[in-house]
Amino acid sequence: MIKATIKPLEEIRALVAPFRRVLTVGCGGCVSLCLAGGMKEARELNIKLRALQDPGSEAVFDDITVERQCEQQFLAALDSRVEKYDALISLACGAGVQFLAERFPHKPVFPGVNTQFVGVTLDIGWYEERCKTCGDCVLGLTAGICPVTMCSKSLFNGPCGGPQDGHCEVDPNTPCAWIAIYERLQQQGRLDSIADVMPARQWQGQTPGRILHPRYRDRYVHEDGNDT
Amino acid sequence: MKSGSRLERILKAGQFALTGELGPPRGADADAVRGKARHLSGMVDAVNITDNQTAVVRMSSLGACLIAMQAGLEPVYQMVCRDRNRIAMQSDILGAAALGVRNILCLSGDHQCFGDHPDCKKVFDLDSMQLINMVKTMRDEARFQGGAEITVAPKMFIGAAANPFAEPHAFRVTRLAKKIAAGADFIQTQCVYNMERFCAWLAQARDMGLTEKVYILAGVTPLKSLGMARYMQKNVPGMDVPDDLINRLQGVDKKDQAKEGIAICCEQIQQLREMKGLAGIHLMAIEWEHRVPEIVEKAGLLPRPELQAEQV
Ligand code: SF4
Numbered sequence: 001m002i003k004a005t006i007k008p009l010e011e012i013r014a015l016v017a018p019f020r021r022v023l024t025v026g027c028g029g030c031v032s033l034c035l036a037g038g039m040k041e042a043r044e045l046n047i048k049l050r051a052l053q054d055p056g057s058e059a060v061f062d063d064i065t066v067e068r069q070c071e072q073q074f075l076a077a078l079d080s081r082v083e084k085y086d087a088l089i090s091l092a093c094g095a096g097v098q099f100l101a102e103r104f105p106h107k108p109v110f111p112g113v114n115t116q117f118v119g120v121t122l123d124i125g126w127y128e129e130r131c132k133t134c135g136d137c138v139l140g141l142t143a144g145i146c147p148v149t150m151c152s153k154s155l156f157n158g159p160c161g162g163p164q165d166g167h168c169e170v171d172p173n174t175p176c177a178w179i180a181i182y183e184r185l186q187q188q189g190r191l192d193s194i195a196d197v198m199p200a201r202q203w204q205g206q207t208p209g210r211i212l213h214p215r216y217r218d219r220y221v222h223e224d225g226n227d228t
Numbered sequence: 229m230k231s232g233s234r235l236e237r238i239l240k241a242g243q244f245a246l247t248g249e250l251g252p253p254r255g256a257d258a259d260a261v262r263g264k265a266r267h268l269s270g271m272v273d274a275v276n277i278t279d280n281q282t283a284v285v286r287m288s289s290l291g292a293c294l295i296a297m298q299a300g301l302e303p304v305y306q307m308v309c310r311d312r313n314r315i316a317m318q319s320d321i322l323g324a325a326a327l328g329v330r331n332i333l334c335l336s337g338d339h340q341c342f343g344d345h346p347d348c349k350k351v352f353d354l355d356s357m358q359l360i361n362m363v364k365t366m367r368d369e370a371r372f373q374g375g376a377e378i379t380v381a382p383k384m385f386i387g388a389a390a391n392p393f394a395e396p397h398a399f400r401v402t403r404l405a406k407k408i409a410a411g412a413d414f415i416q417t418q419c420v421y422n423m424e425r426f427c428a429w430l431a432q433a434r435d436m437g438l439t440e441k442v443y444i445l446a447g448v449t450p451l452k453s454l455g456m457a458r459y460m461q462k463n464v465p466g467m468d469v470p471d472d473l474i475n476r477l478q479g480v481d482k483k484d485q486a487k488e489g490i491a492i493c494c495e496q497i498q499q500l501r502e503m504k505g506l507a508g509i510h511l512m513a514i515e516w517e518h519r520v521p522e523i524v525e526k527a528g529l530l531p532r533p534e535l536q537a538e539q540v
């Protein structure tokens with residue numbers, strides 16, 4: 001899932017300083033699970049912003065949290081609320097922030113979190129990256145360990161000459177992805193899956209991505225081939 | 229002949245080759261390149277010009293290649309995958325070939341976190357294996373990586389690196405085989421200090437018939453001091469410096485350590501020369517170019533073979 005971290009308070013404060021009525025919009029999706037942008041964090045942020053207010057300031061900080069900011073149906077719940085605010089802070093991932101801004105184009109929308117990566121929860125409050133969403137997954141060849149994400153040089157034909165005691169050359173706390181790939185494949189008796197040169201990639205995601213699920217494709221693509 | 233470079237011709241003729249290394253300066257200083265080139269001229273068959281080694285910004289390898297050529301050296305153009313995508317790489321390869329560069333060494337490159345711009349965006353559009361393959365396709369099929377035709381193909385003698393000492397040891401020869409399959413014509417190895425392990429790696433390569441398919445040059449770096457030896461042992465990823473070398477340097481007076489380092493280096497070269505399947509030495513005297521003549525002479529590698537004028 002998407003992992004994010006809350007932006008430095010001072011940065012958020014500076015972004016919304018010119019506005020009097022501010023609505024902080026939390027997201028109940030990924031960012032709430034990594035304790036960065038859910039209802040609790042939205043409330044906490046507002047408490048801190050109020051505490052930083054100049055004496056006599058009349059700024060108002062309210063909050064509301066929607067189920068997921070990356071879906072229209074949940075954003076619709078905000079339609080009647082947003083009008084009375086001068087600016088919005090979105091605690092969703094970068095995609096959610098943009099979707100919110102797209103729905104209310106006349107309102108300034110500011111991000112409250114830094115979207116970090118697609119990752120996993122190792123334990124409470126401990127998240128690690130696992131996927132760079134490269135669009136052409138090779139995990140089947142690499143023993144379920146992502147070379148794009150987990151190798152510091154994103155090598156497809158590793159390991160480089162640098163691993164030391166199983167660690168990546170960049171730092172002794174980072175395991176070498178390619179040693180791990182090698183060892184797991186060896187254990188499974190599948191080393192032949194990295195015996196051949198993996199050719200240059202056809203990188204995807206170089207323009208904004210789009211998926212039209214085959215089951216719904218007809219809804220969006222007309223017969224002449226043009227999109228809706 | 230794939231490229232007609234001096235290095236290729238020497239190796240093809242079965243002569244024991246010697247390549248050197250020249251690190252470009254941290255400024256637009258052509259004289260610094262010329263100064264280093266003077267020490268190497270006539271001493272080695274070709275000189276690797278490094279590409280922002282350890283991710284520290286320096287004069288471009290191509291720029292320094294050209295200056296080195298003007299100074300009479302044959303360059304091996306080093307190219308790393310860290311800083312360029314395939315468009316920039318292919319364009320630089322065409323430029324280099326047009327300027328007369330005939331050897332290229334394809335490397336992944338040190339990670340940017342080691343250098344002076346750790347916050348830069350890494351590229352690694354290709355890895356070293358894919359870069360080797362791209363140069364081969366450009367040379368042999370006159371095609372760009374994207375498939376389009378090249379009007380005049382770049383005639384490059386393609387080099388790759390190998391580290392016999394890195395983990396997982398059992399996979400290192402397989403990886404060498406992959407580089408050969410990708411298109412490597414010659415290999416320059418990581419600095420050899422652990423002779424035993426190198427010998428075992430080479431034997432394995434020989435058994436798999438790889439030394440028949442590729443020219444292997446053993447990397448050698450003279451130890452300038454005990455401090456350097458310790459640093460290499462502890463801090464350089466993938467480097468295997470055995471304790472007995474450290475002890476040997478420790479055993480001599482500080483002012484004699486450089487001399488001892490050179491003596492060790494010459495002994496290593498002698499030992500390596502005896503090894504079956506080894507095609508040459510890659511002498512990397514890091515920021516010590518001026519000692520190269522002395523090392524080459526003491527190691528008995530002079531004179532370098534003369535070749536008739538290049539016919540491409
Ligand atoms: S190869 Fe890696 S980056 Fe690409 S989709 Fe699979 S896990 Fe994600």
Ligand code: SF4
Pocket residue numbers: 150151152153154155158159160161162163164167168169170175176177178179
């Ligand atoms: S040491 Fe391993 S993880 Fe690190 S860059 Fe090299 S191959 Fe990748």
